[in-house]
Amino acid sequence: MSVNVSMNVNGRAVCGEVEDRTLLVEFLRENLRLTGTHVGCDTSQCGACVVHVDGRSVKACTMLAVQAEGAEVTTIEGLAQDGKLHPMQEAFRENHGLQCGFCTPGMVMSALDLVERNPDPSSAEVREWLEGNLCRCTGYHNIVKSILAGASAMRGGS
Amino acid sequence: MYAFNYHRPDTLEAAAAALAAAEDGRVMAGGQTLIPTLKQRLASPSDVVDLATVPGLGGVRREGDAIVVGAMVRHAEVAASAEVRAAIPALASLADGIGDPQVRNCGTIGGSIVNADPAADYPAAVVGLGATVRTDRRTIVGDDFFTGLFETALDEGEIVVSVSFPVPRRAAYVKFPNPASRYAVVGVMVADTASGIRVAVTGAGDSVFRVGAMETALAGNFSADAIRNVAVSQDALNEDIHASAEYRAHLVGVMARRAVAAAAG
């Protein structure tokens, strides 16, 4: 069955026709062409697809598009403002928190949810929080460093 | 996933009606188990009934000597709830250790217990804390709720509304996670409650179970030492590549002692 869904994605009202079984990530990638949200597994574990729905980080591969009806969705494409990277994005760049870049959008979106709850996390808290995000390239060392730096920058209001 | 019809009813009655009308309907709470199952094409329901907009299934509140958690309350809400953290920190900590942050942001207590995964965490809380489960039809005692592998006492179409956890004198939950999935290989809830000591084990068997010998030993002496020599039979325990039955039986002892130590403070 097909239905119309409408939601607000990165501050823009969007709608589209989807099958009931369409995942939110499929709607974002295929209907909206927001291909920054990635799919790295089919068991809801890798976290490459993490986006924010109504302010909470969720796996867009584990939510139906119809479940996000009326929701506020933020994807990686919605972070940089006026061409300026978000402090968390900038921290990843400065600290070499990414290599192939595939897990990166999910890492950044997940990190922002952590910092929202815990503005000054410890290194151990960051590592624990990243339970739902896999990376094969970085060994996580620089991801953790990036998130700590990003959190610090966000506390500083920069 | 296979095609299905999605429903988003606004009342509990409408949800029940949608389920009743479906050829093979499934309730969706947080979807964190259901959607992966559908994606893997391991289930092909004709209809999926989402409870997201059904009123009355949310909220955490204190009712007398119990904490009542609505069926649609997400793990992250339980973990962060000041009410839960004050009254039953073991429950908050259990919820904080389920899956990963994104799963906790969506997954719900109702969805978890209805699914009755043998390696899920919440069953240890329901049985270990002596909870009761309220449905749209009745109240079910926690000890009677889980009836087997992915099986519960719920009838066809019956919907969980809330879970009521009596506040224990002290309790702790300790789990040994599966290194890959991070589900419980063994998780043990130990609670000193008004109705006695309870030791509930998840992950190790087909379904959550209590360890009577440990409960008896702890009733006399609430210390890790009291159960050091209580052996758990490996018969009927789960086996997989991560843990043999023998190793699981051993871990039940270790996790139980650690839980007792943590509860005893």
Place this chain on the structure above:
Amino acid sequence: MAENGIGASVPRTEDHRFLTGTGSYTDDSNLPHQTYAAFVRSTHAHATVALDTSAAAAAPGVVAVLTGTDLAGDQVGSLICGWVVTGKDGEPHKAPPHPALAADTVRHVGDAMAIVVAESARAARDAAELVKVDYTPLPAVVSMRDALAEGAPQIHAEAPGNLCYDWEIGDRAATDEAFGRARHVARLDLVNNRLIPNAMEPRAAIGDYNPATGDYTLRLTSQNPHIHRLVLAAFVQIAPEHKLHVIAPDVGGGFGSKIFIYQEETAVLWAAGKIGRPVKWTADRSESFVADAHGRDHETHVELALDEGGRFLGLRVETRANMGAYLSTFASCVPSYLYGTLLQGQYTTEAIYCEVKAVFTNTTPVDALRGAGRPEATYLIERIVDQAAHDMGIDPAELRRRNFIPADAFPYPTKVALEYDSGNYGLALDRALELADYNGFAARRAESEAKGRLRGIGLSAYIEACGIAPSQVVGSLGAGVGLWESGGIRFNPTGNVLVYTGSHSHGQGHETTFAQLVSDYLGVPFENIEVVHGDTEKTPFGMGTYGSRSLAVGGSALVKAMDKIIAKGRKIAAFSLEASEEDIEFSGGDFKVAGTDRSMNIAEVAFSAYVPHNYPLDELEPGLEETGFYDPANFTFPAGTHVCEVEVDPETGTTEIVHWVAVDDFGNVINPMIVEGQVHGGVAHGVGQALLEGCAYDADGQLVTGSFMDYTMPRADDLPDLTVETTCTPCPHNPLGVKGCGEAGAIAAPAAVMNAITHALGTGAIDMPATPQAVWRALNQ
């Protein structure tokens, strides 16, 4: 050091697009009129099959259902193995046919049998389930022991006894003689566990065919688009090279798994030609688990002979290596020339002999994975050295030091065919021990014991052969290709520069490192340089990225191209400045007439080259664009010491890595930040192998670890912060003095972890992965 030049930790150019979600991975693209593919895969490890595709073909949205029979009918060639290893008997290895779609026999779970092409991915997947497969099961052989047993079921008629080859290296007689003189012999049986690569981006391919021109285009997840084109053209013969355009856009990690030419991209390209529309396929992770070439999977018996002073007299190695069901693109060279040749390690071992049986089994093919052969060699050397140290009561660091090849002994010819070019092993060991506070270990162990924990410290003094590879050497050993690299420099009239490389970046940061190199060398501002890679129509033919080769070989090719640019620039400057060519000096981007203040910037030279209004055309060609091809004189030999310290909970068997030190000699370093990142990632991969990752099949050949639910990937909380430093002995034979850093961590780490665990446990009787259960069992045997 220039701000963005060699030696500077320049933030990466490529990061902006990745961080803003604007990268372009294969699955991010869609072509007009595109269709979608799903594969029908075997659920049996070994069976004959008959397919009925009628229901699938009639399903809604289905465009075509194509089978192995159709493929054979079109005379699409077999997938190939590009390196022929010759066995002890002088015979070439057995490389049985490997069709892109199995027609009548399937040989592993996941073997592709049919491709279903439909208007949507969902329709393709739905219809694939409607293909009726009639399996007649054949007995499957899953373990190497079973495969080699007398009377074992045969997987390929072409490979009697399921033996791909029985190969040897070294001197058997000399080794026997050395063992005869030994005061002590250390022995171990070791399993090097099978790994599943799991780059985070699943493989994907979009095939396209233009009937007007007969041109094919394949956009896919490849580490080496030119090799894909070469194999698909010359061997599989879907289209001639000049009619096949291969694009590897942003690629989300490879680790070796995206080197190979697989069934899926072959079938997708062929299907696009059949239906005359683009065909797109993106793997589900579940498909990746069964269809991406796995890595490692060795069983080895190793013996080390020592004299009374602990000097290594002889090393004897007997290995069985699993090839899986078919011989993948470079599978044959991994447990032979990338393995046996590394058994000298960092030591002066006097005699070495190694024999390897490569074995077919009914499992997913096995090929190169980060390190490829060298992790397996390092693992057994470093484990047996620790075993010997334990047996003889010698400190493991001291035993290594006694046997190191001295820093003044280079070039050092090994007993296993290589010649080490440079190194200083003692320096790296000493620094690593200092950073790890090796001397303070006893006190830390006592603290752990007080908490009821076991503590261990383990070393791994590894060496690898990188910068793959001298074509003459690999050619003489059976490689079907040369392993040089190409690099091109194109100045535009406005002075900015396009840099072309045949290597490919899928996380390594070439767009930054290569730009730093060119900026430094030619004096062009970093931001005026664009690195182009991953497209066979844009870049010169090149061999791609693997074996830590991109900078050592590809960077050196760029140096050759830049030298030509400077030579040409000197001519142009001499003409423009009315000086003789010999008087022109080039430095910092300026061509100067020696001893004068007359000079021309290289951007002005470039402009002049494209506006040659008054050039003496018989002496001076217009344009400023040059290409270099570099074929290395030798491998490079990165080496170093890693130290791992662990704490083990004896009650649960859980191991926690509490400290990691890596001191690596990569020669010169262009971007230290990127190099450190490569070490971090490699170490995590090696820690994954040692503690977490173990591919498991059941007796029927079903993959038990078929998803992230069962196959444990390293997560952030499995790893500590890592202490990483480098030492430097420059590579003497490439112009940059670089050695390569991409695989070091994965090569060094497993032995360091396992030596730490055996040190903590007091027993060497444990294999990887040292899961909590395995550790608990080892403690309770």
